[in-house]
Amino acid sequence: MLQLANKYGYKTCLYTGEEFISDEIKKHLTFLKTGKWKKEFGGLESENTNQLFIEVASNQKLNYLFSKN
Numbered sequence: 001m002l003q004l005a006n007k008y009g010y011k012t013c014l015y016t017g018e019e020f021i022s023d024e025i026k027k028h029l030t031f032l033k034t035g036k037w038k039k040e041f042g043g044l045e046s047e048n049t050n051q052l053f054i055e056v057a058s059n060q061k062l063n064y065l066f067s068k069n
Helices: 002-007
Strands: 013-015 031-034 052-055
Parallel strands (some): 013 031
Antiparallel strands (some): 031 052
16 A cells, blocks of 8 residues: 555655564655654653654654644
8 A cells, every 4th residue: 555655646654653664664654653652751742752753764853843832
């Protein structure tokens, strides 16, 4: 499905609780969110989160986009 989405120019994203994602999958992704949600750390809007939201091509961390500040 990711290959088909890429073929049509769609942006793709995977959310997983896992920390490691294979390069074979990453090459088809635009964005990637990793890390299990843990209440004590909060979600992407929290400065203490264990989760990471990245733009795959640049490997740029985009968590700041979810900040409420």
